[in-house]
Amino acid sequence: MTGESAHLYRASVRWRHTSGDFVGNTYDRAHEWAFDGGIVVPGSPSPTIVPLPYSHEDAIDPEEAFVAAIASCHMLTFLGIAAKRRVAISSYEDEAIGEMTANAKGRLWVSRVTLNPRLTYPGTPPSEEELARLHHLAHRACFIANSVLTEIVVAGLGPDHP
The missing domain is CATH 3.30.300.20 (K homology (KH) domain)
Incomplete structure (x- = not known):
């Protein structure tokens, strides 16, 4: 810094x-x-x-903790951005999944984490485009996502997100 x-x-x-x-x-x-x-x-x-x-x-185990750290960081960053943009959220749940594969050198690593957030809203939910934008901004600002080589995706947002 x-x-x-x-x-x-x-x-x-x-x-x-x-x-x-x-x-x-x-x-x-x-x-x-x-x-x-x-x-x-x-x-x-x-x-x-x-x-x-x-x-x-x-x-x-360390792999579960790694997946939880990524999911938690994304969630907290997402909620902070949503609050600043005045998008009200009632609940956020995620069943994140980490995939361990062998890299080019044959070494195991957590190569991908898929986030599966489920949100509820007290009123009208944001549009799919706004929701995708919030997840994209959260991914870019998440300290943990910025610290790892692991591919992090949000299920259902398409190939250009997060």
Whole structure:
């Protein structure tokens, strides 16, 4: 950030060897993510990557968190832009989906995130064109979208959006 101090965001990630053979690769990967305000979230690799019982289905995996961060950032940016444009929103729900594929070097990465927002309005909804424009502006302004190589699309908006 030119001429300004950087905004800093912190997360603590904590793991301890509690069970299994570490060097035999049969250890438990359960860990914690701790955030400011005292929130602690259970973390684990995805069971699709590291099989049970070394992973935990009831914990958040990094790939899910990545998809959630993209969807959350888009939503918050969208709502802020809608409010400034005086487009009233009653609710916003998204069932975002991340796709992991191999890149040209054969390395797995989250190559695409599809956002599936469902909105309700207290009155007349905006036109499809205005809604597409709001999503486009939100995508361009979202800090997370500006930080990743992952393709981010909003379902139903066509190939030129977000």
